[in-house]
Amino acid sequence: MGFRISHYHQITKSPKHAWLAAVLCVASLLACQPAPEDGRKPAPKAGQATLYYFTWSDYVGPELLEEFERQTGAKVVVDTFSSNEELLAKLQSGASGYDVIVPSDFMVAVMMKQGLLAELDPAKIPNAQQLVGALATLPVDPEHRFSVPYLWGTVGIGYDSSVIPTPPDSWAVLWDKRYEGKISMLNDQREVFGAVLRLMGQSMNSRDPAVIEAAKARLLEQKPLVKTYTSDHFDQLLASGEVVLAHGWGGPVARAMALKPSIKYIVPKEGATIWADCLVIPRTSRNKELAMQFINYLMDRDVAARTSERLLFASASRGAMALVAAGVQNNPAVYPDEAALGHLEWMLDVGDALRSYDRGWTELKMK
Amino acid sequence: MTGSSGLRTDARRTAWLLAPALAWMGLFFVLPLMVVFLISFATRSAYGGVEWAFTPANYRDLADPLYLRIYLRSCVMALATTGVCLVLGFPLAYHMARAPARWQGIWLVLVLIPFWTNFLVRTYAWMNLLRADGLLNTALIGAGVMRAPVEILYSDLAVLIGLVYGYLPFMVLPLYAAIERLDRSLLEAARDLYAPGWAVFTRVIVPLTKPGIIAGCLLVFIPSLGAYITPDLLGGARSMMIGNFIQHEYLVVRDWPLGSAASFVLMAIVVAGLWGYQRAGGVRA
Numbered sequence: 001m002g003f004r005i006s007h008y009h010q011i012t013k014s015p016k017h018a019w020l021a022a023v024l025c026v027a028s029l030l031a032c033q034p035a036p037e038d039g040r041k042p043a044p045k046a047g048q049a050t051l052y053y054f055t056w057s058d059y060v061g062p063e064l065l066e067e068f069e070r071q072t073g074a075k076v077v078v079d080t081f082s083s084n085e086e087l088l089a090k091l092q093s094g095a096s097g098y099d100v101i102v103p104s105d106f107m108v109a110v111m112m113k114q115g116l117l118a119e120l121d122p123a124k125i126p127n128a129q130q131l132v133g134a135l136a137t138l139p140v141d142p143e144h145r146f147s148v149p150y151l152w153g154t155v156g157i158g159y160d161s162s163v164i165p166t167p168p169d170s171w172a173v174l175w176d177k178r179y180e181g182k183i184s185m186l187n188d189q190r191e192v193f194g195a196v197l198r199l200m201g202q203s204m205n206s207r208d209p210a211v212i213e214a215a216k217a218r219l220l221e222q223k224p225l226v227k228t229y230t231s232d233h234f235d236q237l238l239a240s241g242e243v244v245l246a247h248g249w250g251g252p253v254a255r256a257m258a259l260k261p262s263i264k265y266i267v268p269k270e271g272a273t274i275w276a277d278c279l280v281i282p283r284t285s286r287n288k289e290l291a292m293q294f295i296n297y298l299m300d301r302d303v304a305a306r307t308s309e310r311l312l313f314a315s316a317s318r319g320a321m322a323l324v325a326a327g328v329q330n331n332p333a334v335y336p337d338e339a340a341l342g343h344l345e346w347m348l349d350v351g352d353a354l355r356s357y358d359r360g361w362t363e364l365k366m367k
Numbered sequence: 368m369t370g371s372s373g374l375r376t377d378a379r380r381t382a383w384l385l386a387p388a389l390a391w392m393g394l395f396f397v398l399p400l401m402v403v404f405l406i407s408f409a410t411r412s413a414y415g416g417v418e419w420a421f422t423p424a425n426y427r428d429l430a431d432p433l434y435l436r437i438y439l440r441s442c443v444m445a446l447a448t449t450g451v452c453l454v455l456g457f458p459l460a461y462h463m464a465r466a467p468a469r470w471q472g473i474w475l476v477l478v479l480i481p482f483w484t485n486f487l488v489r490t491y492a493w494m495n496l497l498r499a500d501g502l503l504n505t506a507l508i509g510a511g512v513m514r515a516p517v518e519i520l521y522s523d524l525a526v527l528i529g530l531v532y533g534y535l536p537f538m539v540l541p542l543y544a545a546i547e548r549l550d551r552s553l554l555e556a557a558r559d560l561y562a563p564g565w566a567v568f569t570r571v572i573v574p575l576t577k578p579g580i581i582a583g584c585l586l587v588f589i590p591s592l593g594a595y596i597t598p599d600l601l602g603g604a605r606s607m608m609i610g611n612f613i614q615h616e617y618l619v620v621r622d623w624p625l626g627s628a629a630s631f632v633l634m635a636i637v638v639a640g641l642w643g644y645q646r647a648g649g650v651r652a
Contacts, residue, residue: 085618088415110621113414181518187604189619228521228603242499351413358620359433365607366436 049074051290054090054098056277057082059151060298061310068297074290091116096284099291105276106347108147109140117146118281124292127299130318135276139346148295149316151307152276154267154336154344155191158234158253160244162262171199171268174245175218180225184243187229189361190347191273192219195247198270204345207353216360220367238263249275250333254312257333265333271343274336276316308334407627415621425628434612434629438636441608444523445592448530452538452587453580455531460542460579464549475543478536490529490600497525497601521603529597537586545579546572581644589637609633 049072053060057080065076079098081087084107091101091111103111111117122128128148135149159168164179174183174195185192194204196215206212227243235252237243239259246253253265279295281288297303301319308315308324314335315321321329329335336344350357407425412418428434463474481489496502497520504516519525549572557567573580595610604611609629616626 083618085621088621089618110414114416187599223605226605229605230603240498240500349414354620358615358622362437362607362612362615363433365605365611366433366440 049287049290051076051100051287051294052079052098053077053294054079054081054087054101056080056102059102059277059311061307064298064303064306067303068294071297072290072293076294091282096282097286098282099285099287100294101280101282102150102277103280105138105140105147105149105278106349108138108278108280109349111280112141112146116283118283118285118288119145120148120281120295121292124289125296125299127296127301127317127319130301131316132314132318132321134274134341134344135316138276138278139348141278147278147280148299149276150279150298151311151313152274152316153250153313153334154340155186155194155247155249155273155275156253156265156267156333158238158246158248158250158256158263158265158333160238160241160260160262161264163244167264168245168266169269171195171270174247175222175225177225179245181227182242182244183222183226183247184234184237184245185222185226185229185247186234187231189357192229192247192364193357193360194273194345194347196222198268198272198345201270204273205348205350207350209353209356212353212356212360216363219360219364223364223367250336251311251313254328254331254333257331265331267332267336267340267344269343271345272340273347274344275347277313403627403630406623407631409624411620411622411624415623417623425625426632428625429628429632437607437609437612438632440606441592441610442636444526444530444594444598444608445588447527448534448591449538449584449588451527451531452535453584456535456538456542456583457580460539461546463539463543464546471547478539481532482536486533487596489533490596493525493529493532493601494520497528520601521605523602523606525601526598529601530591530594533594533597534587534591537590538583541579541582541586542576543579545576545582549575585641592637593633 051074053065053076055078059080060078065078068074069076081090084104087101087103088107088110091098092114108117120128122144125148128144131149135152138144138147138149141147157168157171157173159173161167163182164173173179174185185195190204193212193215196218197204197206197211200211200215200218202211202215206215228237230237231248234243234246234248235256238246238253239256241260250265253263257263257265279298281291281295285291298307299317301317301323304315304317304320305323308320309328312328312331312334315324324335332340406417408421408423410418410420410422410424459478463471463478466474494501498504499516499518499520501520503519507513508516519528553571553575554567557571562570592608593610593613594608595614598604598606598608598611607615613626613629613633616622616629
């Protein structure tokens with residue numbers, strides 16, 4: 001098309017321009033390529049045992065990996081993904097070669113159902129025996145046959161206490177007209193519906209079309225107050241003051257607190273989602289022994305405590321609790337308190353009702 | 368080459384030269400497209416797998432007014448983007464093509480420089496420009512133009528700005544190529560025949576650069592129709608375009624069949640538009 005003609009034209013006219021145009025062309029093409037995955041390490045030497053770890057970006061301290069490499073003589077190669085969906089899509093499309101991956105609880109269920117995971121040998125992962133109470137039985141995999149909960153947390157509300165002096169205690173604050181245009185919600189249909197379902201006194205896993213329809217009506221009511229639906233940068237919005245109420249995971253809110261001390265976090269009294277990212281081994285792993293050794297290492301109380309402090313997510317290891325700094329341990333955005341623990345709910349598969357959620361979500365976006 | 372053997376060698380050489388590109392396109396474009404086409408007639412299994420059922424149900428579902436509104440909205444946004452790009456791009460391309468040769472190179476570099484950075488990064492940069500305490504508002508308030516910041520980010524206007532920004536080079540480059548080939552003596556002839564400036568533009572420049580205008584419009588319209596990063600980030604995901612809908616169906620709902628059907632309807636819209644245009648006698652050059 002015109003693109004090529006223009007460069008051809010340049011060539012016939014002035015060789016200097018042709019050269020420039022060619023360089024520009026190549027440069028533009030290169031710029032269109034996706035950037036190489038961060039954290040990927042150089043290829044290992046032949047003969048050395050290698051563990052391929054596929055995890056969330058910025059989800060592991062490099063010094064912890066080096067320690068594991070020193071202990072075992074194995075090499076750890078890290079690759080990162082940015083959503084559970086991306087992880088599943090890669091695994092489904094036959095991407096093999098990963099030894100340990102970190103799906104969230106609901107995605108563990110999907111992967112189990114699709115037969116993508118390898119069964120674990122509990123004897124090889126002794127550190128996974130000592131889990132905190134809330135995670136000892138995970139509904140999707142109660143006996144931990146396929147998964148070991150690693151980091152966990154809640155989905156609540158981060159707010160700026162310098163603007164909202166009386167601490168809110170209910171999801172209803174996200175419907176408060178005083179904060180119009182200063183509210184962000186997750187860009188996640190199940191979580192957004194979850195918030196309103198809990199407010200309505202329902203389960204976030206409701207399959208009743210009438211209930212879902214009523215929830216949608218409440219969300220449509222709320223939409224004019226919502227500045228943006230985002231799962232990626234609500235912590236920055238909160239820290240910069242662009243929103244004063246953010247529906248989201250505790251970890252990022254805890255990080256925003258470091259930037260702006262007036263930021264606080266609550267788990268609403270109606271209850272909230274509890275989630276856990278789990279360590280699992282794909283069926284296609286070629287090094288399951290080393291993979292279990294690695295899982296056991298990440299669940300070591302000392303390693304787990306350091307991870308928890310660094311990432312500001314709660315560790316599933318009961319032993320780590322004693323080692324985590326008090327400031328982190330007492331932060332409700334990281335470790336929910338006893339009262340909150342009582343009414344947390346896991347997000348479960350809703351079967352065909354997903355269509356109702358999906359339709360409601362699309363309607364919400366198109367109104 | 369006159370002999371029949373010469374023709375045959377010629378045909379054979381053509382075949383060999385075309386083979387790599389055809390094989391590439393067949394393997395990595397046509398074949399996957401066929402797979403997507405087949406999936407669009409399947410159904411979603413309980414856990415988001417694909418069940419081979421061969422039903423037109425997905426296409427029937429898409430006829431829902433809710434989904435039609437997504438298509439309509441996308442078409443309107445893409446048309447608006449194309450229009451603004453044309454209005455902004457034409458004078459720029461004209462200026463570039465008429466500049467001295469040395470300057471033309473510099474202008475080309477300036478138009479292409481944004482491509483050196485990842486589109487996602489540039490979109491994040493726009494978020495910083497448009498936000499309430501962003502550069503644009505701060506500058507306008509500082510200059511005394513306005514008192515309170517205008518909220519541009521997370522609106523359709525922000526999406527439009529982002530799309531125009533992203534696709535403007537695709538409009539400028541073909542226009543530049545077309546205008547550069549324009550024979551200057553024809554413009555002089557028009558002037559000599561007492562054509563006023565406007566008439567020179569509409570009756571000489573536009574008809575002669577029509578292939579460039581069409582190429583530019585297509586290169587802007589088609590990708591902006593399927594945009595999804597821009598509506599998500601600059602629009603604050605408060606609304607959807609087809610790209611967002613397809614991504615949502617594929618990844619979040621894991622309904623590949625419906626997502627595939629939506630992709631094919633999108634392609635059908637583009638192909639129908641091109642075909643209608645060609646029938647009207649459009650693409651000659």
